[in-house]
Amino acid sequence: MLQVAVSKQLDSLNLDVRFELPTPGVVALFGPSGCGKSTTVNIIAGLAQADSGRVMLDDGVLLDTQRHINLAAERRRIGYVFQDARLFPHLKVAANLKYGEKRAAGRRYVSFDTVVTLLDLQSLLQRRTHQLSGGERQRVAIGRALLSQPRLLLLDEPLASLDRGRSEEVLPYLETLRDQLAIPMVYVSHQFDEVLRLATHIVLMQSGTVAAQGSIGEISLDRRLRSLIGADAVGAIIDGVVQGDDAVSGMTRVRVGSGELKVPAAGLTPGTALRVQLLARDIIVSTQHPEHLSVRNNLQGIVTAIVDDEAHSDLVSIDIGGTQIMARVTKAATRELKLAPGLPAWALIKSVSLRPISAVYPNG
Amino acid sequence: MMWLSPSESEALTLSLSVATRSVVVSLPLAILFAWILTRRQFPGRTLLDAVVHLPLVLPPVAVGYALLLLFGTRGLIGAWLERAFGVELIFNRNGAALATAVMSFPLMVRAIRISLENIDRGLEDAARTLGAGAFDRFATVTLPLMLPGVLAGAITAFSAALGEFGAVITFVSNIPGETRTLPLALYSALQVPNGESAAARLAILSVVLGLGGLLVAEWFARRVRRMLGR
Numbered sequence: 034m035l036q037v038a039v040s041k042q043l044d045s046l047n048l049d050v051r052f053e054l055p056t057p058g059v060v061a062l063f064g065p066s067g068c069g070k071s072t073t074v075n076i077i078a079g080l081a082q083a084d085s086g087r088v089m090l091d092d093g094v095l096l097d098t099q100r101h102i103n104l105a106a107e108r109r110r111i112g113y114v115f116q117d118a119r120l121f122p123h124l125k126v127a128a129n130l131k132y133g134e135k136r137a138a139g140r141r142y143v144s145f146d147t148v149v150t151l152l153d154l155q156s157l158l159q160r161r162t163h164q165l166s167g168g169e170r171q172r173v174a175i176g177r178a179l180l181s182q183p184r185l186l187l188l189d190e191p192l193a194s195l196d197r198g199r200s201e202e203v204l205p206y207l208e209t210l211r212d213q214l215a216i217p218m219v220y221v222s223h224q225f226d227e228v229l230r231l232a233t234h235i236v237l238m239q240s241g242t243v244a245a246q247g248s249i250g251e252i253s254l255d256r257r258l259r260s261l262i263g264a265d266a267v268g269a270i271i272d273g274v275v276q277g278d279d280a281v282s283g284m285t286r287v288r289v290g291s292g293e294l295k296v297p298a299a300g301l302t303p304g305t306a307l308r309v310q311l312l313a314r315d316i317i318v319s320t321q322h323p324e325h326l327s328v329r330n331n332l333q334g335i336v337t338a339i340v341d342d343e344a345h346s347d348l349v350s351i352d353i354g355g356t357q358i359m360a361r362v363t364k365a366a367t368r369e370l371k372l373a374p375g376l377p378a379w380a381l382i383k384s385v386s387l388r389p390i391s392a393v394y395p396n397g
Numbered sequence: 398m399m400w401l402s403p404s405e406s407e408a409l410t411l412s413l414s415v416a417t418r419s420v421v422v423s424l425p426l427a428i429l430f431a432w433i434l435t436r437r438q439f440p441g442r443t444l445l446d447a448v449v450h451l452p453l454v455l456p457p458v459a460v461g462y463a464l465l466l467l468f469g470t471r472g473l474i475g476a477w478l479e480r481a482f483g484v485e486l487i488f489n490r491n492g493a494a495l496a497t498a499v500m501s502f503p504l505m506v507r508a509i510r511i512s513l514e515n516i517d518r519g520l521e522d523a524a525r526t527l528g529a530g531a532f533d534r535f536a537t538v539t540l541p542l543m544l545p546g547v548l549a550g551a552i553t554a555f556s557a558a559l560g561e562f563g564a565v566i567t568f569v570s571n572i573p574g575e576t577r578t579l580p581l582a583l584y585s586a587l588q589v590p591n592g593e594s595a596a597a598r599l600a601i602l603s604v605v606l607g608l609g610g611l612l613v614a615e616w617f618a619r620r621v622r623r624m625l626g627r
Contacts (some may be wrong), residue, residue, distance in 0.1 A: 080522050112526065113526040119520055121520060122545075130528075132524070132537070136533075138528065303446070
């Protein structure tokens with residue numbers, strides 16, 4: 034468990050952040066630029082000083098201003114992957130990787146060879162750092178941080194300095210780390226796509242404070258997310274369970290609450306968790322059991338809430354046997370269908386609009 | 398060295414010996430002062446900065462005279478040095494090395510400071526998160542990255558030490574074989590009748606030495622730049 038409760042007065046911002054992350058897990062600090070995300074991770078790392086507060090990792094106190102405890106950054110055993118990689122230019126890749134390994138304290142849980150294999154670094158070992166591409170630099174930086182055998186890995190917008198479309202050179206590796214090493218991570222980002230791929234928990238930050246926090250499923254339904262990602266990106270994010278392939282359609286059957294979705298994906302082992310995004314704008318609501326439709330997916334549930342969305346639309350939350358999804362409907366439709374909390378409803382979703390995001394590790 | 402006369406060869410070896418001693422002793426101090434002046438905030442920093450740079454703006458003779466007052470046998474530091482360690486600096490090559498070290502110190506500090514200011518402090522933060530303590534960080538990250546400046550400073554100071562005249566002749570006089578370095582020998586040659594050809598030979602020797610120093614410096618700088626990938 035990582036517990037953070039710190040405050041700091043900055044030039045134009047009063048930072049006051051409190052959140053918890055069950056470990057192992059990946060918490061995304063998500064919010065607009067300048068909301069204090071980087072300062073927060075710097076305080077966790079010990080590179081910035083908080084005015085007051087506490088940082089606890091598992092049973093260890095890293096910072097407690099009341100008890101005058103402030104562990105030096107070099108003794109915190111927290112790995113840090115910076116936005117600009119910060120590889121040592123006077124050392125080759127191999128020596129960069131070993132820099133942290135030589136100084137590692139505590140339990141060693143990952144070896145040099147494992148890191149080289151997991152991050153695909155073999156061909157880079159003898160290179161100088163200025164000969165690396167942006168994605169390669171970040172992979173080396175991640176490997177260097179891991180080899181210091183950290184108890185927690187901080188990543189401050191590690192993909193922000195990469196060219197567009199280059200994030201695929203790094204993101205899959207981070208997923209591998211999350212799934213295979215189960216190392217707790219704090220991931221700072223203002224790109225929701227990255228957060229969707231990696232995070233198990235989200236801390237929504239706004240001008241120095243935490244606006245909302247929770248599992249990614251909970252936060253995906255939080256109205257405050259809307260202003261950050263835009264109305265069109267609002268929708269439920271569900272970690273469903275793969276049931277198997279659908280012989281007729283060639284798609285994958287995924288269990289979501291009490292219902293089942295056919296998702297355009299293939300080759301997944303039954304039992305793995307698959308994260309699926311159901312955008313509110315792509316969901317049609319019906320108050321009767323639908324028939325004679327081309328729609329592949331219909332989920333039966335109960336309306337739980339109707340909230341204002343935009344001038345002419347509402348967001349309707351529907352409970353599908355314990356799993357919440359969200360649909361955007363016009364206010365006119367809300368009136369005509371007489372939608373109200375407690376009524377049965379069917380959510381219709383075209384398979385082509387379903388977005389499988391990533392397979393999540395089974396023990397998550 | 399067969400093409401040099403015994404006295405020329407003596408002045409040359411003495412110059413190299415004095416310049417080497419001067420650089421070896423002042424380099425660690427110059428790194429320390431450059432670091433303090435760049436990285437530490439304390440009252441009196443500007444004053445310290447000015448004191449370090451003083452030899453650049455003072456007449457060298459004044460510096461030599463000040464050294465004489467401080468390090469002479471009855472000087473504040475000189476008397477103590479002799480009492481405590483039996484070290485005498487006046488009228489010998491160690492004294493000459495001290496005079497050249499003081500004169501070239503600001504050049505050295507400046508060169509090192511510029512390279513220190515150009516180091517991305519983020520790299521030191523990265524080293525911290527990897528478990529490196531203060532001295533470890535300095536030795537494994539900061540120092541290697543400021544190496545170009547340290548080398549440049551050392552070579553500049555070495556060349557300046559070879560040519561230092563005023564402070565040396567004032568502090569340790571002009572003793573053949575002990576304190577008569579190349580510029581002092583050149584000056585002495587000009588003081589005797591028909592000494593022009595001897596002076597010319599010494600001047601040419603100085604040019605060769607200086608040119609060699611600059612070429613070596615450039616070669617080092619290139620190597621280091623390549624190593625750092627710039």
